Amino acid sequence: MRAADNESLARQAGADVVVNPVSFAGLLLARSSEGTHVADYIADLVTTEGDVSIRERLVAPHEVGRSLQDVCDGQGVRIHRGTLHFSPWDREAAELKAGDLIIEVVPTLPKAAANL
Numbered sequence: 001m002r003a004a005d006n007e008s009l010a011r012q013a014g015a016d017v018v019v020n021p022v023s024f025a026g027l028l029l030a031r032s033s034e035g036t037h038v039a040d041y042i043a044d045l046v047t048t049e050g051d052v053s054i055r056e057r058l059v060a061p062h063e064v065g066r067s068l069q070d071v072c073d074g075q076g077v078r079i080h081r082g083t084l085h086f087s088p089w090d091r092e093a094a095e096l097k098a099g100d101l102i103i104e105v106v107p108t109l110p111k112a113a114a115n116l
Contacts, residue, residue: 028042050108058099058100058101059099059102061098063096065096075105076088079093079096080100
């Protein structure tokens, strides 16, 4: 079965987002033509052994009204508010609201702590 067929089946089964490994590898290859460090960082994000990871979390009650950059442990990269999404440079990122979802890049556990 082709990867595109699997994508279609996953969407029919109710998946909102489908990450196709073949397409993703192609994107990494294309980005590497812009600079090896970009592709290296993207690969770091998607592996469990990388220095950073992506986390999705709800805005905590004490964070409501504050800006995205003031509340993230790492680097906030997106806010999901209902069906809309905002980047850190959008004015909506200046004031978080109850129910917002934050996507942030955070450090992974130190390798020594992970081996305990």
